[in-house]
Amino acid sequence: MVRAFIAMIVLAALNIGFVNTVSAQLARTWVSGVGDDANPCSRTAPCATFASAVPRTLASGEVNCLDSGGFGPVTITKAITIRCDGGAIGGILAVDTDAIVVQAGIDDFVYLIGLDLEGMGRMVSGQPVAAGGLNGIHFLSGRSLTIENCSIRNFRQSGIQYVSHNAFSFLNVSGTKIHNSGTEGSAYGIYISPYGDGIVNITRSDIVGNTQGISVQGGAYTRKVAGVVSDTNVNANRLLGISILKNSAESLVLSLDNVRVVGNGSYALVANGVGTGMLVGRSTINHNERGLLPVGGGLLISYGNNAVNGNNSRDGAFSSVIPMK
Secondary structure (H helix, E strand, O other), X not given: OHHHHHHHHHHHHHHHHHHHHHHOOEEEEEEOOOOOOOOOOOOOOOEOOHXXXXXXXXXXXXXXXXXXXXXXXXXXXXXXXXXXXXXXXXXXXXXXXXXXEEEOOOOOEEEEEOEEEEOOOEEEOOEEEEOOEOOOEXXXXXXXXXXXXXXXXXXXXXXXXXXXXXXXXXXEEEOOXXXXXXXXXXXXXXXXXXXXXXXXXXXXXXXXXXXXEXXXXXXXXXXXXXXXXXXXXXXXXXXXXXXXXXXXXXXXXXXXXXXXEEXXXXXXXXXXXXXXXXXXEOOEEEOOOEEEEEEOOOEEEEOOXXXXXXXOOEOOOOOEEOOOO
């Protein structure tokens, strides 16, 4: 009887702790530039960092910025929205680390809206003068990551690195500026190399002044990647503008619509390997060091309504032209 009584007390204590933990989570939490991480992250008692607000937010809930501030790097392990688009600056300063790591569950949808990510790395005359943060956003796992109206700059690896380990995943980027990232060797504005199958949508964005612009690469576990880049500037990157490198993947294909690829230091568009390709329409490709490079069985296919001219060494040529339907 005594043992049974003690067991009941222990179980009751555990249940109370569980209820308190659950009740401490809110569907909507808040951060503030004058917040305190000892607070519950409510609107009237906001937290100071995203790292404190995210665990206090229910899965599929939302973290909001009450006012402007620097809210620190964060790792996301569940479905959630971080939204700072009401006039407040949702800043993250990251040095020697990623600003945001997304390591969510297999069916989790993550939304990052209106954030300002600063890596502090700087390039002068093409040479790094400050080391800076690693990646702006490092997408390691999750069903879907949506990035809207964000500013990402001065990271030494990639602005966005999409390497989700899901069998299927989706990356959506809209209204986002990625500048001056990739101070380490072959790094990128947006690097795309997911496991399994990946879908990519990049629209109304600026990928400017990075080491490379957008690169799709077939890693050891990549099967297929299909994507659309539309209404986007991929300009003044120090090496390649938009490139696809197959490696061991089955197929990697991008469709480009109304994309301006201008002033890049090497080729504007590269498709390298059988099963790689770009379908290009209404796009401008000029003032790059070189224009078009389909190589190793890769295809660059035009809809016949592009402007490819004025590239410094040579314009290159599309693999073929197909009529609009």
